[in-house]
Amino acid sequence: MSRTTHQVDLAIIGSGSGNSIPDERFDDRSIAIFEESTYGGTCLNVGCIPTKMFVYAAEVAEKVSEAGRYGVDATLNGVDWPAIVGRVFGRIDPISAGGREYRVDRCPNITVFESHVEFDGRDAATGRYRLVTADAEVLAIEVVLAAGSRSIIPPDIASGAAPFHTSDDVMRLPELPARITIVGGGYIAAEFAHVFGSLGSEVTLVVRGPALLRHHDEEVSRRFTELARKKWNVRLDTEVTATSTLADGTVRLGLDDGTTLDTDALLVATGRKPNGDRLNLGSVGIHLDEHGAVTCDVHGRTQAERIWTLGDVSSPYQLKHVANHEQRVVQANLVKGWDADDLESFDHRYVPSAVFTHPQIATVGLTEAQARDAGTRVTVKVQEYGDVAYGWAMEDTTGFCKIVADADTGLIVGAHIMGPQAPTVIQPVIQALSFGQTAREVARGQYWIHPGMPEVLENALLGLEFD
Numbered sequence: 001m002s003r004t005t006h007q008v009d010l011a012i013i014g015s016g017s018g019n020s021i022p023d024e025r026f027d028d029r030s031i032a033i034f035e036e037s038t039y040g041g042t043c044l045n046v047g048c049i050p051t052k053m054f055v056y057a058a059e060v061a062e063k064v065s066e067a068g069r070y071g072v073d074a075t076l077n078g079v080d081w082p083a084i085v086g087r088v089f090g091r092i093d094p095i096s097a098g099g100r101e102y103r104v105d106r107c108p109n110i111t112v113f114e115s116h117v118e119f120d121g122r123d124a125a126t127g128r129y130r131l132v133t134a135d136a137e138v139l140a141i142e143v144v145l146a147a148g149s150r151s152i153i154p155p156d157i158a159s160g161a162a163p164f165h166t167s168d169d170v171m172r173l174p175e176l177p178a179r180i181t182i183v184g185g186g187y188i189a190a191e192f193a194h195v196f197g198s199l200g201s202e203v204t205l206v207v208r209g210p211a212l213l214r215h216h217d218e219e220v221s222r223r224f225t226e227l228a229r230k231k232w233n234v235r236l237d238t239e240v241t242a243t244s245t246l247a248d249g250t251v252r253l254g255l256d257d258g259t260t261l262d263t264d265a266l267l268v269a270t271g272r273k274p275n276g277d278r279l280n281l282g283s284v285g286i287h288l289d290e291h292g293a294v295t296c297d298v299h300g301r302t303q304a305e306r307i308w309t310l311g312d313v314s315s316p317y318q319l320k321h322v323a324n325h326e327q328r329v330v331q332a333n334l335v336k337g338w339d340a341d342d343l344e345s346f347d348h349r350y351v352p353s354a355v356f357t358h359p360q361i362a363t364v365g366l367t368e369a370q371a372r373d374a375g376t377r378v379t380v381k382v383q384e385y386g387d388v389a390y391g392w393a394m395e396d397t398t399g400f401c402k403i404v405a406d407a408d409t410g411l412i413v414g415a416h417i418m419g420p421q422a423p424t425v426i427q428p429v430i431q432a433l434s435f436g437q438t439a440r441e442v443a444r445g446q447y448w449i450h451p452g453m454p455e456v457l458e459n460a461l462l463g464l465e466f467d
């Protein structure tokens with residue numbers, strides 16, 4: 001088939017964070033944006049935003065179920081799954097469609113190619129990068145890789161006989177499964193276990209390792225695993241070795257301990273792999289690291305001149321706020337030029353993250369073990385939510401705030417919070433780390449509203465012991 005040929009100044013692969021690059025500073029450049037899936041990328045369509053909308057519905061259901069603890073007589077009579085799905089995607093799908101329509105119809109300098117694209121070396125005549133889709137060839141002077149990542153499927157599940165879901169499609173199930181089995185013990189597993197469990201599914205987690213959220217501080221991982229085992233069926237140190245489907249549609253999982261497990265829906269949440277391996281990057285001299293990520297310098301420059309990269313395809317962090325930060329850096333550097341001597345740099349010093357499960361979890365900086373391994377003389381305080389006024393109001397018995405600080409400098413080196421609104425409560429620590437404030441300065445250099453939830457953080461900071 002013959003391909004149409006286009007010449008552009010800038011090509012952007014991926015419409016997630018990459019879509020935010022062209023602003024008025026780029027109006028005089030011709031730009032191609034390639035998107036093979038739904039416009040707007042992972043966070044908007046199948047990631048952060050819809051999951052958190054489901055999590056909110058789960059929180060509401062959870063609150064009703066727990067109402068009796070506060071003397072409120074309420075019963076959760078059930079949930080209307082299609083209405084929940086409808087609320088979420090009724091909000092999101094038009095945003096995605098609007099973003100696409102804006103780029104396609106209202107940006108005269110931009111052409112959107114709605115298909116898979118790969119490199120095919122450089123064009124001999126012009127020296128431009130050659131990007132090919134099924135029916136087009138685009139020759140670009142400069143390229144941004146913003147191609148994201150995709151779910152990893154363990155081979156025994158991929159080759160098994162049973163259907164399975166990933167985070168890409170599980171939120172559009174036609175009905176709430178009576179039983180759901182989730183493989184994995186990380187972010188996505190913890191968040192969907194909460195969603196499906198709180199909305200009424202019987203949840204089983206099949207976890208390869210000895211605990212959930214193992215990359216978190218040991219105290220978070222241990223306490224969260226204990227709580228999870230009380231409400232979900234958690235199978236630790238277990239792997240799925242085979243899958244099959246019974247005549248009535250039940251999915252049967254073979255486990256490595258020789259037992260079987262029957263379920264109505266199977267969700268795979270075993271990590272995400274950068275999409276660089278699907279771009280034929282070798283043809284332009286770009287190589288991937290041992291995790292499959294595109295390598296780059298702190299300015300977002302790959303080994304190939306004028307090919308930049310950002311977000312999940314190359315970042316050590318698969319988080320939207322990091323992808324957005326890297327997008328802003330690459331965007332600024334595109335304006336400055338490849339060889340500019342004042343290029344902006346990625347700031348990966350204090351990357352926070354949150355797991356929107358139940359209870360919520362937020363973390364920033366080093367775990368206690370990482371701080372000790374780094375040779376820091378640490379001082380640690382664990383403050384229970386239940387010891388501060390707002391915790392009493394909530395009858396909280398499981399939340400805590402752990403601060404790890406440097407006993408010599410007084411600086412905070414990490415914070416790990418599990419409890420209501422943890423992603424909000426942690427923000428002053430992110431600020432303190434970023435601006436180099438000591439634990440004492442943060443605790444006593446400002447007011448803390450009484451009796452607000454952040455008092456748990458204030459008390460944790462005040463509880464740190466220094467010589």
Ligand SMILES: Cc1cc2nc3c(=O)[nH]c(=O)nc-3n(C[C@H](O)[C@H](O)[C@H](O)COP(=O)(O)OP(=O)(O)OC[C@H]3O[C@@H](n4cnc5c(N)ncnc54)[C@H](O)[C@@H]3O)c2cc1C
Nearest residue numbers: 014016017036041042043047048117148311312318319320
């Ligand atoms: C279920 C889930 C929940 C999440 N929740 C959170 C959260 O709460 N907070 C948070 O910070 N992060 C969260 N994340 C992570 C976050 O979504 C990602 O880090 C972020 O979206 C990455 O942005 P990106 O621009 O790098 O990639 P993406 O948004 O994935 O964009 C890449 C785009 O490139 C397209 N593409 C790839 N290859 C090609 C090709 N060859 N040709 C054409 N198009 C191509 C893809 O279709 C995709 O649309 C979540 C992720 C998932 C899966």
Ligand SMILES: NC(=O)c1ccc[n+]([C@@H]2O[C@H](COP(=O)([O-])OP(=O)(O)OC[C@H]3O[C@@H](n4cnc5c(N)ncnc54)[C@H](O)[C@@H]3O)[C@@H](O)[C@H]2O)c1
Nearest residue numbers: 154184185186187188189208269270271272318354355356
């Ligand atoms: N709230 C958030 O910010 C948020 C939410 C969801 C996803 N994310 C991002 O997306 C990424 C991917 O999420 P995820 O939960 O898939 O990954 P993850 O890295 O958080 O967890 C993967 C889990 O799968 C297990 N695992 C890996 N290979 C396995 C195998 N072959 N068999 C069985 N278990 C296996 C791991 O031990 C781990 O428990 C996260 O790392 C995070 O960066 C962020």
